[in-house]
Amino acid sequence: MKFSPSELDTARDAVIFRDLIDAEFDPVITAATLRELGDGAYYFMEEDPANTAYVLIEGKVKLTQITPDGQQVILGYLVPGRVFGIIAILKKVTYPVSAEAVGKCRALAWDRPTMNGLMEQSPRLALNALRIMAGQIREFQNRVRELSTQRVEQRVARAVLRLARQSGRKTEQGVLIDLPLSRQDLAEMTGTTLFTVSRVFKEWEKRGLVASKRQQVTILIPHGLVMIAEDLPLNVDDANLPTDSNLWV
Amino acid sequence: MKFSPSELDTARDAVIFRDLIDAEFDPVITAATLRELGDGAYYFMEEDPANTAYVLIEGKVKLTQITPDGQQVILGYLVPGRVFGIIAILKKVTYPVSAEAVGKCRALAWDRPTMNGLMEQSPRLALNALRIMAGQIREFQNRVRELSTQRVEQRVARAVLRLARQSGRKTEQGVLIDLPLSRQDLAEMTGTTLFTVSRVFKEWEKRGLVASKRQQVTILIPHGLVMIAEDLPLNVDDANLPTDSNLWV
């Protein structure tokens, strides 16, 4: 067997393989290659010809773009089970972002001919890919809307909450974001500067909403951040509101 | 025959039907319905269940989103030949944007079962749809990057140039943007206010870069706008630079 049981499990649960029957899934795994990268290495760079699609099995991957003048923008982080570089199913396209390993990473890989062949055998696979791309469009549209209409503090709050949902780990004190996350990183995710992020965080800490060490963030009162993200007034009483409010979709 | 020859031509040239042979294209047209809307009417609204995909044949369509607090954001304008609502090929999804007719519009329409059937007959059609979605992802990623890193004047310049490429019409004086385009509209496209757009335009007019009447914009010196969009210094000599510079990709 090429892969460990836990690797197989993660792959089996990946969104792109959802609802595949074993007869469809087995050939997929058989055709896969494992690609392991260390911290800071790149699966691919923006503008490279897109020839390989991946499913992340272990670790975290950071998606970035670089502006012409060298400024970096972080589009987001991937967690195990997420597909990336799926654009490689198309001929003659380039990756629109760079994919960088954050810590040690393992990912399954398929080149275009292989993946195309698999999709022909399994329409559901192609459909899933389509659905994922549709989701990405939606996500970026929302991102555009956020950047257009919200101010920095709200955007930072949203970014933190997004990360918490993806990579959050419950601890005694609250939800720890399980990523090395600097002020600079958050600035690049929200279109601001590390200084402004630092000030925002200091304010939040003063209010007891979050705690943070260097490159590490813990959310103490998620509800408080949601209030900020939604631009709702933050009353003293809010701490007693039911936490199952569906404000956060 | 259901459609006029010019309608057929526009459809034939639509990106989504690119490289289809007649044997593939004919059933597509046969299955199409024509949907005509007047100014301000909506093909669909954000959050509606997505059941119909369209190809615009005549007129312009505006794509918008509304923020929870009622602010509108313009994602872009469509011109004849563009597909929209393509997300409807998937089951159980909702439109992520609203599509509003700007002036009188005609569009071909297919419901999901029909379009899915067509795609099964014509893999190329499905592939084109995929490619279009990939292009949209790329476009929105760039938009996010712009909003994160550029300042208002640059973003407005880019928006104007984008519109000019899509809907520009050459006149004696320059390139006329063939759309009713208010300051408010530009503000909603670039994430700023109509006041700021107004001030930016006044400045550009003073410099002779553009001319504008109410709801109407003409670019007099495209190269000048490109310089602003690229954040390059605008020297007096620039007017003499070769216009085929590949700065604008």
Added chain:
DNA sequence: TCCACAATTTGCGCCAGCGCAAAGACGTTG
């Protein structure tokens, strides 16, 4: 253990862009 480097905080100055109000320009309609 100590050093060198990376991340963070903080003070200070500044200005791009927002918000609002009011006035002006333009089109449209009865």
Added chain:
DNA sequence: CAACGTCTTTGCGCTGGCGCAAATTGTGGA
């Protein structure tokens, strides 16, 4: 042609957020 509604401009005040420099606090490695 008069009156109304919409779009646009402009003045004014204000502030959120940027930029930079310098101090401070970790942290990982030699």
